[in-house]
Amino acid sequence: MSLEVVRRSQEDPYEALVAALKRVIVQIVDERMEAQAEALVQRELARMPPPRRWGTVAQASAHLGISQEAVRARIKRGHLDSRRLDGRIYVDMESFERRLDELLP
Numbered sequence: 001m002s003l004e005v006v007r008r009s010q011e012d013p014y015e016a017l018v019a020a021l022k023r024v025i026v027q028i029v030d031e032r033m034e035a036q037a038e039a040l041v042q043r044e045l046a047r048m049p050p051p052r053r054w055g056t057v058a059q060a061s062a063h064l065g066i067s068q069e070a071v072r073a074r075i076k077r078g079h080l081d082s083r084r085l086d087g088r089i090y091v092d093m094e095s096f097e098r099r100l101d102e103l104l105p
Contacts, residue, residue, distance in 0.1 A: 053093045054083070060091035 060080065061068045071091065074080045079099055081092035 052081075054090040055093045057089050057091060060093060063093055064096060 055063065057068050057071050057075075060071045064071065071080065072089075074096070075082045075089065075091065079096065081095035083090050
């Protein structure tokens with residue numbers, strides 16, 4: 001709000017100026033907080049591990065190029081991460097590559 005608008009308004013010029021300054025201050029604070037929040041979110045996202053991609057034993061078999069029995073054997077030996085849900089086994093599709101990275105630095 002310019003001073004000319006303040007002069008022409010019917011309200012007290014002091015009150016109009018205070019109201020205009022409040023709006024400007026709130027806008028500045030909002031912009032700074034938004035920038036800080038965005039930076040914080042980006043830092044937290046960078047710290048998080050990537051999400052896991054889960055697949056069935058058949059999908060893991062196709063992904064790795066091995067038989068389903070070989071996938072089950074690797075699960076049993078602990079070489080593949082897996083979870084059981086509603087009677088089905090789901091395999092972490094990247095767990096074998098992570099294990100190889102651990103063994104072969």
